[in-house]
Amino acid sequence: MSEYIIETKDLSKKHGAQFRVKNLCLQIPEGCVYGFLGPNGAGKSTTIKLLLGLLKPTNGEIYFFGQKMNEKNRLSLLHHTGSLIESPSFYGHLTGLENLQIVAKLKKVPASEITKVLHTVRLYEQRDKKVKHYSLGMKQRLGIAMALLGNPRVLILDEPTNGLDPAGIQEIRELIKNLPVTHQMTVIVSSHLLSEVEQMADMVGIINHGELVFQGSMVSLEAQGDGLEEIFLSLTGGTESL
């Protein structure tokens, strides 16, 4: 029906009198890595929460796999997604493994999946440690493992490399780049780091003050001029932040 795996039409979210997100028309093709860029407070997390139905949109529609999302089919559509939003969710008094067991039960996936994702994010040896004793990077890895659980069609990661060391960033970057090839996943990665998105994404959407200022392939963005940094800064209003 639609060539896009996720599409939004005039998606808006008002908070009080102010628009957090305004008339957003995202078009995300299947099998790509979609980099979602924007300065701090531009509305990235709000958009992602809207996509997942965690926030109720003031206006606009969301299409997943060509189907319009509503209250009834929300969960069955989201069943094909995995997500990590803001920062990882976890129960600190339980071990990493126990946390994954809970998510696996919720997603109804078999135990072999847990083993797989634990190896993927390299937490297998740390699985019996309580999560509150994990380091920031380990919590982030656990969050990614939870998102990967069940081999979803769409993976949504909000600033996935937060708190990781350079080796970890490199590792996760390689993982994200390979997912569309090895697992036929579509990955949406939000970030405020241009360099990071540059190395991973095929498609880019740039958001500023809740509005989409650019959407297209990485190649077409690069074709716009000098360096990516200049393009990004000029699109998002230069040196001002927030």
Place this chain on the structure above:
Amino acid sequence: MKSLSLELQKTKHHGMWLVMVALLAVQCLWFLYAEGKNKDLIQGWLILLYNFPLLNSIMVPTFTAVVASRLIDIEHKGSDWKLLETLQSKCSIYLGKIIYGMCYLLCFSITQLIMMLLLGFSFGYYGEPDVWAYMLYFVQTFTVSFILFLFQMILSILFSNQAVSLCVGICGSMAGLFLMFMPWDFLQCLLPWGHFGAAMFVGMDWEESTRICTYYYANRQNHILLFIIVWLVALLYGGWKLFSNMDTEGYSFSGLVKHQGRKRKNSRIYIPLLPIEYLKIRRSPIWIAFFILPSISSFVGTFNYLCNLELLKSSWYSLWTQHSLFLCYFFMPALVGVYASYLWRLEHNGTNWNMIMVNISAARLIFNKILACAAMTMITIVWTVGLYLFCGFACGLSEPVPPELIEWTVCGILGGITVSTVQCFLSLVIRSFAIPIGLALGGGIAGLVATAMDLWYLVPYALLSIGMRANNPNRELHLVRFVLLNFCFTVLFYLLSVCYLKKTDVKTQ
């Protein structure tokens, strides 16, 4: 002063004052209800001085627990200790918290005093209030509340899991009530929860034949002053010692508990069959609360029964009233509140809402929570009944166990489910751990008042005590109506919760 204004700033949008207003409102309503009908104008000013310490000893321990927990939990939640300790000295953090609590309780004591005077004048009690007596009362209320606050504050700091300090607060309320009436003077002085009772200087005599109460000034225990001072110094100093030894990660008890971390390396990977809500509360200390609270209640209940054998003549039935009365009205609702708050706190923490809401429907999630909460309540009730049987046999009651016991238990469990649903709703909407528990205690008292006015069917909290036939095992109960009422309340609050969760945006911290 600076640290005090900082504390005020932190608690700005925190509804601290609402807690106080709620407490005073409940006390005021209680007094209006208890003394409004048969006004004893001559002894009025003494009646006030008799009733309020009693109310304080029941409510203030939980009240201070809620306040202290609110004050400390803001730092635990945002792991703010790390930041604070780089900006402020430990001493000024500690002093700031203490001064805040002091001012807060000063406000509380003053407001309560004014309220008492207003109540007295509006009832038109004869004569003038005895200034010295009321001043003394004010000083007592303030000091004892402050001691309790300090105690709770230290607990809240030490155990980042606020369930611990709140359970202690509820146990304290219970202890306060029992110590008031028990002939254990020494214990009353020794334990801070007994201080309200120990410091009370108005006594009451009840003439059974004429049904007239006489109130009088009594010099009860002057040495209480000594105990109060010792507690005050010990808590201030001990609290400071404990706090200054705490590191920013929170208090570590690993030295006390031997090698708990060294278990189960390389555990097998499988999908557990147990329900998810159970998996989440594994290895939580909440189980302790279950066993301790009913145990205290039944111990004291049995003791009371054995002391008053000449009055309580109907063996098993009398024992049942002693066991269930206080538990049902005051403490079971609060305990259910702790369960519900604990269950929802798991989701209110961090960004957990993001994860849970993309994986499970609102209706299902709430159903699971209520089920978990109701199951814990059920176990508590069964445990209470077990204790009752044990105590009965231990006392050597020779009559057969009353066959109605099964009905009491089943009805109690039904009522418990209703209270669980209400508390689950409150704890879902109110993100604080402590406030819903305070509301539960208030609700239990409201239930007691409603029962006395024969309006029990309006207050869901009353269904628990009515179901268990607390205080009156012979009460006739229309079973069908009772079951229907429970059903209606349960469905109503379930639907309210689902609506709330569906309509509102997910909020994470």
